[in-house]
Every structure is written in structure tokens, then in C-alpha cells.
Amino acid sequence: MDSSPAKVTSARRGYWPSMAALVVALPAALAAQTWGSIRDWRAQHVRQPVSATLGQPIDYAGASWTVTRFTRLTGIERSTVVLAEFEARAADPKALGAIPCEVRLADGSREWKPTLFADPVLRQQYPEAEQRSLCGGIAFAAMEPGQPARMVASFSIPAAASSLTLSIALYSALPNYLSVSEPQP
Amino acid sequence: MMRVARSVLALLFAVAVLYGMQHTRPLYSDITSPIVASGGMNRRVEASAFALSLDRVRVARVLNVETFGKSKTYTSSGVWLVVEGEAEAKFETLGLTSGEWLSGSGVRYVLTDRVPATIEMMPGDVYQPGLPRHVLLMFEVPEDAVAGGTVVVARTKLLPLDDEIRIATNVSGRDIEPELTIRRNHKGPSWTVLPQR
Structure with a gap:
């Protein structure tokens, strides 16, 4: 050493x-x-919200999106069904259809995923919902460029929930997502 | 000489510490085990993502299931456990896909897959925040696994450090009914367990 x-x-x-x-x-x-x-x-x-208004088109993820309906249907007991309809016009619908799409409804502290069309309230009050697609591949499959792909989402929520916000997120456009607030009566 | 002795002592100390650490190291399954919330019957037990309460546990030798006008009888070399309660998601829509019966001796039995999904059992349901929903769990277990059993419910068995609710039941194992019938309803609660108590 x-x-x-x-x-x-x-x-x-x-x-x-x-x-x-x-x-x-x-x-x-x-x-x-x-x-x-x-x-x-x-x-x-x-996540970064891109605020949109009901009925007004807005560009998002390579398409023009419009939320055409955002309304509450009469529910059962303490629950209510919220229905959201929206459409997207894309230059390349096939490419858009390949991207996973996520639709959610939130009230600030809670978040609901769409229900499937099995809800009896929805079937009774809005039977044409079964003809519409959820957001994603199938909705865009048969669409030509520029043609509107019409989609729908329904949510089962407590009747007392307020200040609702609908969000639509395409994975290719994250962290941005479309955000639409429930219209006040 | 002192320096050598000090070095040897330091080395021995390091070996002892390493040996101790090696033998007290928790297993990976312990580190990632679920975060358990425990409770008893007829009490709402809260985990961070969902809450669960169990109202009734019934034991029978034969199970009849009536759905869409058809009836099917399920026999067993053990007994059938029919557990009813209520579950609620707290912050986001979720499914509760894992249900187990933990016997007093520590053996775990998963939910039966013999009864068709036409009856709304817990794994197929979706729980919405703010909307409590009835749950029905069915287990097929040996008779000696009934007494002192615990119902263990989680979102999934696959997520590490996720919530798990354990509810200790009060069944004794002596109160076994000859048969129970589960009837699917078209209105109101999704099912009725007969004979009613």
C-alpha cells in the first residue's frame, strides 16, 4: 500500500x-x-382541453367535429340518462377510424364512461340510438372524405349531478381533447 | 494492527447487515399486494375507488336458476353460497371482476363459472359513480369451508397495489338450506332469491 x-x-x-x-x-x-x-x-x-360549443364545428385531430346534441333523458329513480350526439367530417375517415377514441362525461370530481345501448330508458326514449355508432372505427368505416360520421354516447348518472362536461379524446391528438359543457336551461 | 482489526470488524458488520437485509426482505408479491379495507356484514366498507356492503349470505345444497322462462338445477358435492349486497364506484366507472370466498383455513375459492351470465352477477356488471347497484355473488365450496368465511372483492387480480375489500361473514355452516332458487326479474331488482327470508 x-x-x-x-x-x-x-x-x-x-x-x-x-x-x-x-x-x-x-x-x-x-x-x-x-x-x-x-x-x-x-x-x-x-390533458389539455380544447373548448367547443354545442352546435359549433371545431377542428380537432384532423377532422371538423360538431356536438349536435347534449341532453338529459328522463331516468329511473335517482338516475338519469345523458345523451350526446356528435359528428366528424374528416378528409381521411379511414385513418381517423384507426385511432382509438375515448368519450367521457365528468362533473368535476366524478367521471362516467358511456353505457352500451342496453339501457331501457335509452331504448324507449331514443330508439334510433341503436342505428348510431360509438366513437371510433365503425363510425368512420363506410364514410367518404368530407361526409359526416354520426356518433352517439349515452351515460347513466345520478340525477343530482350538475356542471357536466363531455370530453372526446382521440389518442393521436393527446394531450388535447374536445371539451363541451352541458347547456344551461 | 488496530487498523487491520478495525477493517475486519467493519467487514463483519457489513456482512451481518447484508445477511439481515436478505432474510427480512419482503417478497415481490408482498410489496405489490392489494391495499385492503376490511369490515363486517351490513356495513358499508370503503376502499379508495369503490364501496361495498353485504346484506345476506345464504347456503344451500342445490341451486335452481330461473331465467327467460327456463329453469336449470345445479347440484354440487359441496354447497352453494349466495351472497347479496350493494356496490358503488366512487370516482369513475369501473367493473368488479374479482370475487373470492376466503375460508377460515385460508383457502380461496373464486366465483362459480357454472351459472350462466344471464343472471347479473358481479363480474359482468358496470358500476357508475353515485349509483349504488345490487350485487350477487355465487360460490361453490366444500361444506367445511363455509364457517368463518370472508368475501374478498377487487376490481381485478392483475393490478398491483389496487383496492381490495374484505368482508367477514357471519355464516356458521350449520344453517344449510336444502335448495335456493334465483329468479331473474323483468322489473325492479334484477333477481330474487327464493324462498325469501
């Missing part, structure tokens, strides 16, 4: 620069290791 004064001095001289390098290297290694997870988390959780 060589413990000559020259070696000891050289080791002491390198101590603080090494500690300083560690302060930089450690967070950098952590960031490099977790960057993929941070990016995934951001893609899933960070």
Missing part, C-alpha cells in the same frame, strides 16, 4: 470534485432511468 504524502494529497484534492460530480450524476442517472415512466404518466394523465 503506497501512502506517500504526494498520493494522499492527490486523493484529497480529488475528493470534493468527486462529491460534486456525484450530486450531478445521481439525479441524472435517476432521471434517465425513470424518463420513460414519466413520459407514460404524462401521456395518461396530463
Whole structure:
């Protein structure tokens, strides 16, 4: 073991620069290791609303979108059915149809996914719903460029829920999503 | 000499710490196990994403299922457990796809797959926030697994660190009915368990 004064001095001289390098290297290694997870988390959780108005077309995800109906149907007991109709005119409907689409209804603290068309209230009060498609592939399958693809979503929510917002998100356009507020009576 | 002794002591200490850490290390399944909320019968048990209450547990040797005008009888070498209650999603629409009967001796029995899905059982249902919904769970278990059993419900068995609700039942295993009938209704509650109690 060589413990000559020259070696000891050289080791002491390198101590603080090494500690300083560690302060930089450690967070950098952590960031490099977790960057993929941070990016995934951001893609899933960070959303940017693009506000739209009922009946007014707005450009989103390479198509012109219009929410044509956003209304409550009479429900059963404490629940009510919310119906949303919307259409999209795309230059390339086939490409748009290949992108997963997510429709949600929220009231600030809670979020509802669309029900399927099995709801008896919907079948009774809006039988033509069965002729419409949910947002996504099937709605665009038979469409020509520029032709409107008409879609519908229904939600089963508590009758007391208020300040509702409809959101339509296409995965290719995230973090942006279309946001339409329930019209006030 | 002292320096060598100090180094040997430090080395022995490090080996002892590493050995201790190796043998007290929790298993991966422990680290990622569900976050459990526990409770008893007739009480609303709250997990972070959903709530569940169980009102009735009935035990029978034979199960009849009446749906769409047809009746089918299910026999068993064990017994049938029919559990009724209410579940509610709290913040977002969800499904509760995992239901288990945990016997007093620690054996887990999953929901039966013998009864057709035409009866609305828990795994096929969707729970909406703010809209409590009746749940029906059916298990086929050996007779000695009934007493002191616990119902375990989760969104899925696959998500690590997800919610799990455990409700300890009060069935003794002695109160076994000869048969129960589950009838699907067209109006009101989706099913009725007969004979009514």
C-alpha cells in the first residue's frame, strides 16, 4: 500500500470534485432511468382541453367535429340518462377510424364512461340510438372524405349531478381533447 | 494492527447487515399486494375507488336458476353460497371482476363459472359513480369451508397495489338450506332469491 504524502494529497484534492460530480450524476442517472415512466404518466394523465360549443364545428385531430346534441333523458329513480350526439367530417375517415377514441362525461370530481345501448330508458326514449355508432372505427368505416360520421354516447348518472362536461379524446391528438359543457336551461 | 482489526470488524458488520437485509426482505408479491379495507356484514366498507356492503349470505345444497322462462338445477358435492349486497364506484366507472370466498383455513375459492351470465352477477356488471347497484355473488365450496368465511372483492387480480375489500361473514355452516332458487326479474331488482327470508 503506497501512502506517500504526494498520493494522499492527490486523493484529497480529488475528493470534493468527486462529491460534486456525484450530486450531478445521481439525479441524472435517476432521471434517465425513470424518463420513460414519466413520459407514460404524462401521456395518461396530463390533458389539455380544447373548448367547443354545442352546435359549433371545431377542428380537432384532423377532422371538423360538431356536438349536435347534449341532453338529459328522463331516468329511473335517482338516475338519469345523458345523451350526446356528435359528428366528424374528416378528409381521411379511414385513418381517423384507426385511432382509438375515448368519450367521457365528468362533473368535476366524478367521471362516467358511456353505457352500451342496453339501457331501457335509452331504448324507449331514443330508439334510433341503436342505428348510431360509438366513437371510433365503425363510425368512420363506410364514410367518404368530407361526409359526416354520426356518433352517439349515452351515460347513466345520478340525477343530482350538475356542471357536466363531455370530453372526446382521440389518442393521436393527446394531450388535447374536445371539451363541451352541458347547456344551461 | 488496530487498523487491520478495525477493517475486519467493519467487514463483519457489513456482512451481518447484508445477511439481515436478505432474510427480512419482503417478497415481490408482498410489496405489490392489494391495499385492503376490511369490515363486517351490513356495513358499508370503503376502499379508495369503490364501496361495498353485504346484506345476506345464504347456503344451500342445490341451486335452481330461473331465467327467460327456463329453469336449470345445479347440484354440487359441496354447497352453494349466495351472497347479496350493494356496490358503488366512487370516482369513475369501473367493473368488479374479482370475487373470492376466503375460508377460515385460508383457502380461496373464486366465483362459480357454472351459472350462466344471464343472471347479473358481479363480474359482468358496470358500476357508475353515485349509483349504488345490487350485487350477487355465487360460490361453490366444500361444506367445511363455509364457517368463518370472508368475501374478498377487487376490481381485478392483475393490478398491483389496487383496492381490495374484505368482508367477514357471519355464516356458521350449520344453517344449510336444502335448495335456493334465483329468479331473474323483468322489473325492479334484477333477481330474487327464493324462498325469501
